[in-house]
Amino acid sequence: MFASITPSRLKPTRTHGIFAGFAPEDGAETRAVAADLPAIMRWSGVLSSLTSEELRGLFRFLVLSRGLEERLEHLLKQGQVVGDLYDGRGQEATVVGSAFALEEGDWLAPSLREMGALLTRGLDPRMLLLQYLARDGSPSAGRDKAHHLTIPHLGLLGPIGPLGAHLCVLNGVALAFRMRGERRICLTYLGDGASRTGAAHEGLNLAAVQRLPLVVILIHNRWAFATRSDQQAAVADWIDVAAAYGVPAASVDGNDVLHVYDETRRAVDRARRGEGVTLIVAETYRMHGHAQHDAQEYVPEQELQEWRARDPIDLFERYLIDSGFESRPSLAVVKEAVRRELAAAVEEALSAPMPKPEGARFGTVEGEHIPFPWTRREAVYEDVGQPTMRP
Amino acid sequence: MNDSKSESVAQNRPPEDQEAERGTKETTYLEAIREAMWEEMTTDPAVFLLGEDVGTYGGAFKITEGFLDEFGPERIIDTPISEAAIVGAAIGAAHMGFKPIAEMQFIDFIAPAFDMIVNFAAKVRYRTGVGAPLVIRGPCGGGAHAGPFHSQNVESYFANVAGLKMVAPATARDAKGLLRAAIRDPDPVLYFEHKYLYRRIKEELPIDEEIIVPLGAARTHRPGSDLTIVTYGAMIYKAEEAASRISEEDGAELEVLDLRTLRPLDTSTIVESVKRTGRVLIVHEAPRFGGFAGEIASQICEEAFEWLDAPIRRVTALDTPVPFSPPLEEYYLPQTADIVDAARWMLAY
Numbered sequence: 001m002f003a004s005i006t007p008s009r010l011k012p013t014r015t016h017g018i019f020a021g022f023a024p025e026d027g028a029e030t031r032a033v034a035a036d037l038p039a040i041m042r043w044s045g046v047l048s049s050l051t052s053e054e055l056r057g058l059f060r061f062l063v064l065s066r067g068l069e070e071r072l073e074h075l076l077k078q079g080q081v082v083g084d085l086y087d088g089r090g091q092e093a094t095v096v097g098s099a100f101a102l103e104e105g106d107w108l109a110p111s112l113r114e115m116g117a118l119l120t121r122g123l124d125p126r127m128l129l130l131q132y133l134a135r136d137g138s139p140s141a142g143r144d145k146a147h148h149l150t151i152p153h154l155g156l157l158g159p160i161g162p163l164g165a166h167l168c169v170l171n172g173v174a175l176a177f178r179m180r181g182e183r184r185i186c187l188t189y190l191g192d193g194a195s196r197t198g199a200a201h202e203g204l205n206l207a208a209v210q211r212l213p214l215v216v217i218l219i220h221n222r223w224a225f226a227t228r229s230d231q232q233a234a235v236a237d238w239i240d241v242a243a244a245y246g247v248p249a250a251s252v253d254g255n256d257v258l259h260v261y262d263e264t265r266r267a268v269d270r271a272r273r274g275e276g277v278t279l280i281v282a283e284t285y286r287m288h289g290h291a292q293h294d295a296q297e298y299v300p301e302q303e304l305q306e307w308r309a310r311d312p313i314d315l316f317e318r319y320l321i322d323s324g325f326e327s328r329p330s331l332a333v334v335k336e337a338v339r340r341e342l343a344a345a346v347e348e349a350l351s352a353p354m355p356k357p358e359g360a361r362f363g364t365v366e367g368e369h370i371p372f373p374w375t376r377r378e379a380v381y382e383d384v385g386q387p388t389m390r391p
Numbered sequence: 392m393n394d395s396k397s398e399s400v401a402q403n404r405p406p407e408d409q410e411a412e413r414g415t416k417e418t419t420y421l422e423a424i425r426e427a428m429w430e431e432m433t434t435d436p437a438v439f440l441l442g443e444d445v446g447t448y449g450g451a452f453k454i455t456e457g458f459l460d461e462f463g464p465e466r467i468i469d470t471p472i473s474e475a476a477i478v479g480a481a482i483g484a485a486h487m488g489f490k491p492i493a494e495m496q497f498i499d500f501i502a503p504a505f506d507m508i509v510n511f512a513a514k515v516r517y518r519t520g521v522g523a524p525l526v527i528r529g530p531c532g533g534g535a536h537a538g539p540f541h542s543q544n545v546e547s548y549f550a551n552v553a554g555l556k557m558v559a560p561a562t563a564r565d566a567k568g569l570l571r572a573a574i575r576d577p578d579p580v581l582y583f584e585h586k587y588l589y590r591r592i593k594e595e596l597p598i599d600e601e602i603i604v605p606l607g608a609a610r611t612h613r614p615g616s617d618l619t620i621v622t623y624g625a626m627i628y629k630a631e632e633a634a635s636r637i638s639e640e641d642g643a644e645l646e647v648l649d650l651r652t653l654r655p656l657d658t659s660t661i662v663e664s665v666k667r668t669g670r671v672l673i674v675h676e677a678p679r680f681g682g683f684a685g686e687i688a689s690q691i692c693e694e695a696f697e698w699l700d701a702p703i704r705r706v707t708a709l710d711t712p713v714p715f716s717p718p719l720e721e722y723y724l725p726q727t728a729d730i731v732d733a734a735r736w737m738l739a740y
Contacts, residue, residue, distance in 0.1 A: 172483020
C-alpha cells in the first residue's frame with residue numbers, strides 16, 4: 001500500500017543552499033562520495049576531533065536517555081507516571097548529537113520526544129522524573145508535565161501542547177541575543193508533523209528574514225501520531241521544505257550520532273557567525289507508538305525490523321569499539337554507572353511528596369512562592385457560595 | 392479691545408511657548424499612545440516594538456511615525472504578516488528581560504495569534520515560573536464603518552484565560568498612563584485602543600508630570616447617586632451623554648464608572664458604587680452573549696445583591712458580527728438612546 005521507507009533507501013548526505021558550493025576540505029563532497037564506505041572511515045575525522053571524554057559523554061547521554069525512558073515506561077506500568085509517556089525511542093542520536101554541538105549559554109527548545117537533548121544540556125534526570133511523576137519539587141511544581149519546563153540557567157525553553165509554537169518563542173530568545181550583541185545561539189526540534197503547523201511556518205519564516213542565530217532540526221521520524229509523513233507534506237525529500245524559506249539545509253542520518261553532531265556543529269558555527277538559520281533534516285524512525293497507549297499496529301513490522309537493525313546506540317557503540325577509541329568493557333562500565341545513577345534517581349523521585357492542593361494557586365520558582373498575580377481580588381472567588389448580606 | 396488684541400498676539404506665538412505657559416499640551420488619544428511608547432523606549436533600552444508596517448510606514452494609523460528613524464531597525468521591527476510569530480518572538484524576548492510591544496495592525500488580527508497568547512503567554516509564568524512581560528496592542532472597536540474584520544472588540548475572547556491582563560482606555564490621559572504601566576508590568580497585557588477615539592479625543596495633558604495609571608483600578612468618570620453605569624472604552628462617552636440627558640430631563644444623577652482595566656477587574660470600586668446607588672447598568676460595545684457584562688453582573692450578585700433596588704441590566708452590541716454599512720453598524724452598536732431607555736426603566740422600577 002505505502003512505499004516502505006527503509007534505511008537502505010536513504011540517500012547519502014545531500015546538501016543545498018550555501019552548503020552546495022562547499023569546497024572538498026569542508027567535508028561535504030567528501031562525505032557524499034564516501035557514503036558507501038564503512039561509517040568508521042567516513043567519520044574518522046569527526047571521531048578524532050572529539051576528546052575521549054567527549055566521545056564517552058556522547059555515549060553516556062545516549063544510554064542515559066534510553067535508560068531514563070525505559071525506567072519511565074516501567075513507572076508508567078506501575079501507575080506512577082501521571083498521564084502518558086511520549087518517548088523518543090530510536091531518535092536518541094538525533095537529539096543527543098545535535099544538543100551536544102551547543103555551547104554554554106546557548107538555548108534549546110525541545111518538542112515532545114527530546115529527552116536526550118535535555119539531559120545533554122545538563123538537566124538532572126531526577127528533575128525529569130519529578131515532572132513525569134507530577135511531584136512537588138519538579139521544575140514546574142506539578143503544574144505541567146514532561147518536557148514542558150523552562151529553565152533559564154540551563155538555556156531550556158519548554159514547549160506547549162500545540163507543537164510548533166515553541167519555534168516562534170525561541171525566535172524571541174534569538175532576537176534578544178542579537179539585540180544584546182551576544183554570540184549565543186538557539187536550537188530547536190520539529191517533528192515532520194509539527195513542522196506542518198502554521199506556527200512552525202511563521203516562526204521559520206520570521207527567523208529566516210531576520211537572519212536569527214537559529215538551528216532547526218526537522219526530525220523526519222515518519223510518523224506523527226498515526227499519520228505517515230507522506231500525508232503531512234507532498235515533498236519527495238524533506239530537505240526541499242527549506243527552499244521556500246531561503247535557508248540552507250542539510251539532511252543527515254539521524255541514527256548516526258556523529259553525522260548529526262558534525263552537521264549540527266557546522267550549522268551552529270554558522271549561526272554564531274551571524275549568518276542566520278540552518279535547517280537540518282534528520283532521517284530517523286519513531287520506534288514506539290505516539291505514546292505508550294499506542295501499540296502502533298498501523299506500522300509495518302518489516303519497517304520496524306529494518307530500523308531496529310540500525311539502532312543508534314548499537315551503531316555508535318560499534319564505531320567506538322571498531323575505531324579503537326573505546327573497548328567493550330569500558331563502555332560496560334559507563335552503562336553500569338548510568339544504571340546505578342538512574343536506580344538511585346528513581347528511588348529518590350518516588351519518595352518525593354505530591355504537591356499540596358493549594359499549590360494550584362501560586363507559582364513556584366526555585367522554592368520562592370509568587371502570588372498568582374492577576375487574581376488581585378482573590379477574596380471574591382473564595383466567597384462564592386456565601387453572598388455578602390446587607391447589614 | 393486691548394484684551395482681544397493680546398489674545399490674538401498669544402495665538403500667534405509658537406504652540407510650544409503657549410504650552411510651556413499653560414504647563415499642558417493638547418494631546419489626542421493617538422498622540423498619548425505614541426508618547427507613552429516613545430518615552431518608555433527612550434528611558435528603557437529593553438523596550439522594543441515589532442509588528443506589521445510599524446517601521447517604514449509608521450504604522451497603519453501612523454502611531455509610530457518617526458520611530459524607525461529615532462530607534463533604528465533593531466528596536467522597530469517590520470515583520471512578515473505572521474501574528475503568531477510576532478507574539479511568539481515577543482514572548483521569547485520577554486523571557487530574556489526585554490519588554491516587547493507587539494502591535495496587531497487591527498485587534499481583529501489577534502485571532503491568528505490566539506494559541507500563542509492563551510497557551511503560551513498566559514500560562515508560562517504559572518507553568519514554569521518564568522514570566523512574559525509583553526504588551527500586545529492594537530486598534531479595536533466600531534464606528535469607523537470598517538466591517539466585520541476591522542471593528543471588533545475582542546476582550547471576551549480572552550476573558551476566560553487566566554494569566555492575561557487587559558486594559559481598554561477611554562481618555563488620552565489613561566491611554567498614556569495605562570500603556571506605560573502595561574509596558575512596565577511583569578505579565579502579558581492586552582491593550583485595546585479604540586480607533587474611533589484616536590483623533591476625536593483631545594485633552595490638555597501636563598507636560599512635566601510623568602503620567603502612569605496603575606492597572607486594576609477603575610475611575611469615576613462622572614459621580615452620581617441614583618444609578619451606576621459600569622462601562623469602558625468608547626462607550627464612556629455615550630454613557631456620559633445619557634447621564635447628562637437624564638440629569639437635565641429627569642433630574643436623576645447617574646454615576647459613570649470607567650473600568651479602564653478589565654483584568655484584573657476592580658470589583659471593589661464597582662461594588663462600592665452599586666451599594667450607594669442601588670442600581671447598575673452595564674454597557675459594552677462587544678456582543679452581549681458571554682460579554683464582560685455577564686461576569687460583572689455575577690460579581691455584583693455575589694457581593695451586593697441585597698443592595699440592589701432593580702434588576703441589573705445590560706446594553707451591548709447585537710449578537711452578530713459587526714456589520715459594514717453605516718445604518719447597519721449604527722443599529723448594531725449601543726447608542727445613547729438605548730442607555731437612556733434602559734436607565735429610565737430601571738429608575739422607574
